Amino acid sequence: MKLRSDAQRNQERLVAAATEAFREQGLQVPLEEIAKRAGVSPGTLYNRFGGRDALIDAVMPALVESRVRDALTEASAIQDPWDAFARYVTLLCELQASDLALNDAVSRRFPDAAELTRICDAQMISSQELVDRAQRAGALRADFTAADLAYVFWSTSMILRATAGIAPEAWRRALGITLDGLRASAAHSLTVPPMTMDQVHTAMIGLGNRR
Template sequence: MPGAVPPEPQLRADARRNSEQIRSAAIGAFRGRGLAVPLEEVAKAAGVSKATIFNRFGGRIGLIEAVIEEVVTNELFAVIDRARAIDDAGERIEHYLTAIRDLQYRQPAFNDVLLQTYPDSPQLVEICRAGSEANEELVAAARTSGALRPEFTASDLHALVHDNALALKHGRRPLREDYDRRTTYLLDGIRGR
């Protein structure tokens, strides 16, 4: 049939197995240490050569895009969906900000996404766009309800989350108790009077 797209060739069983091993190793590495983990380490954990990662995924960006859903996206969108499902605007923004900060603490890869460490990835840029949209929506509703200080903006929330990402990525990691206490201080500071 003219103009028909030929089907993608089926991968051999060993190539399919290599791809799955690489994906699994990348998910484990990226979740624990962020998206900049050396590809040599991912390859070693997968039991393949670095060249195999390039052959299968085209390099770091292709590998990140192949696993980012499992590493960050699913959890981020679950946070957004859960926040949107809360009726009270004050509780909604409190849940959202607490959950975002928790995700930042637990998932270094999330901070890489927020900081747009890989701006050549359309998929990562889209995740940031969706997050910014949620920020604007939730802040607007919370301000309208009086749950947030009237001068607090979505840009302020973006800056707070961005600054936190920088601190977690480049600073000394705080104890979880200290981090959670600071989240409480942050919430207290932005609440409406």
């Protein structure tokens, strides 16, 4: 259904304001602030989008999809299996570090933001081939799973928030330590099994629901 011209303008202003606010403060920015930036009432925002997740889905897929795809393409083209795996993880963490909205998109899930959820879940699944390659080469510890990548992204998310404006590159040191710990040569037996993808998804929704 075609929107009236004033409704269309309001929608465009809300999307632009949300894009700016999400990137500055993350996906949990108060919706009232977004409405204020857009010059409309909170009621207009809720009438147009229904809530946070629908607004996230109107903004974030366009910011995330091509960058995640490019990261996978770049990493997959690297011949050395370990370097390919490490490059992919680093690129995703760089994506997190580039702004708070992308940080939240990589490390959290918003259940009613269906398109963003589809993109981010597909990223986790697509990384499996890089994991398999590195393990077949004997470079990556054999008990690592693609679901374990969530630990890397969660820890990077917290490090970024804690060190922003203090030591903005600190996450790279932490990631370097983590990657060294994932090498097969450094592996010790783990006593706890990996989470399933469903468990990871549920945990990420829990993070996304924390207002």
